[in-house]
Amino acid sequence: MNAFNPNLSRTPAPLPRGASRDSVVLDYGLIAQWRLAPYALGFFGMGLPLFLWTTQVALPVWLTGLFMLLFIINWTVFMIMKGQTARRMTPVPVPDAAIRRALIRERLWRQWLAGGLWTLTLLAISLSIGAGPHTATLLLLCAGAAVGIIFFSAPVLLFLLTLGPLAAAGPVFALYHLDSSGTLAQPMIGGMALALAMAFILNRHMQEHYLLENAQLDAALEREAIRADTEALNEARVALMETLSREVQSGLKGVEQNLLQGLTHLTRAPAPRQYVDAALAEITHLQTILVTTLDNDTAAAGQIEIDLQPLDIELLAERLMAQFADLARTRGLAITCNMQGLPTEGAVRGDEHRVEQILAHLLSNALLYTQQGRVELKLLHLPEGYLRIEVVDSGPGLSEDELALAFAPHSRILRTSSGHSGAGLGLSLSRSLSELMGGRTGAESTLDVGSKFWLDLPFDRHAKAPPRPAEPEVDETAPDHSLRILLIANDSLRAAQLRDVLEHQGHKCLTSTTRERALTLARKAPVDACLISTGPFEALEDAANREKLAAWLESLRATQADAHLNIIALLPDGLQAEALSELGVRALLMPLNREALVRALA
Incomplete structure (x- = not known):
């Protein structure tokens, strides 16, 4: 319940750290008394009819009317005070102790x-009662009201010490004054003393409750602050890893492209080509480590996204077999x-990319650490509703302690991994990813015999695997003679890559970096096709830009008046494809698909 907000369904905010015991007790006591206001209204409502009946037969009418006027004034002041008090309650801890x-x-x-x-109203009513046949009844009602005031004052010790005795004094004094025999006075004094004693006991109990509640709320806020700091730290770590991965990947990608470009000119130089191949292999390895490290931190922070869908596990296995066939052949393994x-019937459910990532790691480990023999990928259906995918090898095997260590993050088995680089995160990441997909990973191993690592995925007997993609059709009618292609690219590296692709297909290239230079080249030599790779075009929704591009295209086509010029544009996305199509330009999306390029040129 929120002590600092009229909405009583929330939790009160603790006082600032270092607040004294008296401050905590007073603050929570005021809150508890404020919450008793609805019960005080009910207490008053139940006693009012009996009070009115008694005063009609025991007091003059004008005095009864005066008491009712006092009640109205008291309730009006009480409700105003209650509203102002509610507005001064804060829903969150106030950092400034002086303001609090x-x-x-x-x-x-x-x-x-x-x-x-x-209390003063009750005192006035008690002292204004005169002798009469119903005096005792009216004084007993006043005594009950005094007990009510004592009870509603109990949450705050100051109120109990001041208002409680003052409320009890009126009925007791009036009864002693009107009842000389003391027949009712003595029991009333005993009852008032008992009520005050019980109120003090209740106040003591409530003080301990106030302190305990404040300590619990303080601890809850501290835990929440620690949790928020931990989440912020995890997010910052993941963001840092993403930034580092992106920047390093960009650098490695540039180096890789340059090496690939240079590799095309080293076909007759075995030694330099060997060095370039080794550099490319190392770049691929570094990229794999970066991706694995980033994914592991993201999974640990609970921020990795999983898309669970029915999978064609047979097709995925065939793809993995083709992917690792060359590595197995070079290592002499079956x-x-x-x-x-x-x-x-049925299909496994999982994230295709993550399942392939896990199995690729298990297969690469098996091929890497197995010196001779075989590696087998095996699929088994388990009765408890899982499909198990096992990777079995005839490698050196692991002991029980080594097997447990293998799944720990940043841990590597020195006996088997000596001479092999890595971050020691693959199996840890595999376990995290499998659990996110509702699956599990495990392993069995025997020293000097081999190891078996497995991935269990949920299997749904009623699910259907997605349809297999259609095999790309080869256009057998494509001309077998080379084409003369005008290549327009404003990036030298990209121009060299495209030229290498086109020349590898048997075409001849003229290269230009600007449209004006391209027109000059087209006027000097016959051209069959024009390939434009300059990134996004100018905003074609602008009529002026569209007219300018259309005029340039018309000029380009005019240079080849005797032939139909095939114009192709490579685009980073499909936003301008429709506009270019209306201008007679065929759009291909990046990254470049070589089969699509062949069909477009044909």
């Missing part, structure tokens, strides 16, 4: 004044795939 103390003091005096008005345990 000032708010507490203001609420203290407002609530004390509201309670004091009712690699096989056993799908006899694959059910004929």
Whole structure:
């Protein structure tokens, strides 16, 4: 419940750290008394009919009317004070201790004044009662009201010490004055003393409750602050890793492209080509480590996204077999795939990219650490609703302690990994990814015999695997003679890559970096096609830009009046494809698909 907000369904905010015991007790006591206001209204409502009936037969009419006027004034003042007190309650801890103390003091005096008005009214009613046949009944009602004031004052010790005795004094004094025999006075004194004693016990109990509640809320806020700091730290770490990965990947990609470009000119130089191949292999390895490290930190922070879909696990296995066939052949290992345990109906559910990432790591580990023998990918259906994908090798094997260490992050088995670089995150990441997909990973191993690592994925008997992509059709009608292609590219590296691709297909290239230079070249030599790779075009929704591009295209086509000029543009996205199509330009999306380029040129 929120002590500092009229909405009573929330939790109160603790006082600032270092607040004294008295401050905590007073603040929470005022809150508890403020919450008793609805019950005080109910208490008054139940006693009012009996009070009115008694005063009609025991008091003059004018005095009864005066008491009712006092009740109206008291309730009006009480409700005003209650509303002002609610507005001064804060829903969150106030960092300034002086401001917090000032708010507490203001609420203290407002609530004390509201309670004091009712106490003085009760005292006035008690002292104005004269002798009569119903005097005892009316004084007993006043005594009950005094007990109510004592109870509603119990949450705050100051109110209990001041308002409680004053409320009890009126009925007791009036009864002693009107009942000389003391028949009712003595029991009333005993009852008032008992009520005050019980109120003091209740106040003591509530003080301990106030301190305990404040300590619990303080601890909860501290835990929440620690959790928020931890989340912020994880987010910052992931952001840093993403930035570093992106920047390093960009640098490595540039080096890789330059090496690939240079590799095309080293076909007759075995030694330099070997060095370039080694550099490219190392770049690929570094990129793999970067991706694995980033994914591991993202998974640990709970920020990795998983897209669970029915998978064609057979197609995925075939793709992995083709991917690792060359590596197995170079290491002299046999690699096989056993799908006899694959059910004929149903499909596994998982994230295709993540499943392939896990299995690729298990297969690469098996091929890397196995010196001779075989590696097998095996599919088994488990009765508990999983499909198990096993990677079995005839490698050196692991002991139980080494097997447990293998799944720990940043841990590597020195006995088997000596001479092999890596971050020691692959198996840890695989386990995290499998759990996010509702699966599991595990392993069994025997020293000097081999190891078996597996991935279990949920299997749905009623799911259907997605349809396989259609095989790309080869256009057999494409001309077998070379084309003369005008290449327009404003990036030298990209121009060299495209020229290498086109010349590898048997075409001849003229290269230009600007449209004006391209027109000059087209006027001097016959051209069959024009390939434009300058990134996005100018904003074609602008009529002026569209007319300017259309005029240039018309000029380009005019240079080849005797032939139909095929104009192709490579675009980073498809936003301008429709506009270019209307101008007679065919758009291809990047990254470049060589089969699509062949068909476009044909």
